[in-house]
Amino acid sequence: MPRRFAPFSLAWLLLAVGNTATADDSAKAITPTKVIKLFNGKDLDGLTTWQKDTKGKDPKKVYTVVDGMIRVSGEGSGYIGTKQAYKDYHLTVEYKWGKHRTNLSKYVRNSGVLLHATGPDGAAGGVWMSSIECQLAQGCEGDFILIRGKDKDGKRAERTISSETRIAPDGRTRWHKGGKKIVYSGRQMWWNKHDHEYQELLDTRGRWDVASRLGEWTKVEVICRGHRVTIKINGQTVNECFDVKPAAGKILLQNESYEVFFRRFELRPLE
16 A cells, blocks of 8 residues: 655554444455455456546446456555455465656556555545555565544444564564564554665665565465554565454455556455
């Protein structure tokens, strides 16, 4: 999700808008009992889209199916996601970057997976739903970002996570198993081996990146168990948080001005 305007993402600038979860959201959430293919490989049946400029319509065909993959063209900003809310699941998403981009800045390609998304479409800055992001921006794969705001009644959304952490040489917080326990609210939390000297420039890599190289597929796994979320990138655990609020919601794939392809988008039950 939002990234790059400073070392923080655009999401950092949108913390004051969004929506919140309710008990009813969680009550309606489905817990998978078998594999659920959120994308069937043929069409966008069962999915919904949102663009900041055209709302629930997609006249520019930003979201299409090409050769069994979801293609996100990178026009404008928005997302494609589930119509249904889910909880207690093992999510697998596979993605790779395309060549097209409408953001011509020198900074990294950007997208994300929004977890536990609740409230109306576009409630955060006209673009996002209130959610917890698993960042997919280059070099930052697996960072957590909170997107929060106010509900329709003007009440502040509850969007918090806690984690075990350390402070890196750049002064930023990293996940560190067994480290200091901290409650986060409205901050970005970097994955455990985020290179503190990484400049976040287009198509460059950090020294310890585990995501695949440009043009190759990267596998993202998100294990949501109760109020705990664990992120794996290409099989390596890179981030984890607990005391997550809320712990259920829709799942969204971001469009953030960079072409990206998704060929796998599915849930399976927790072991």
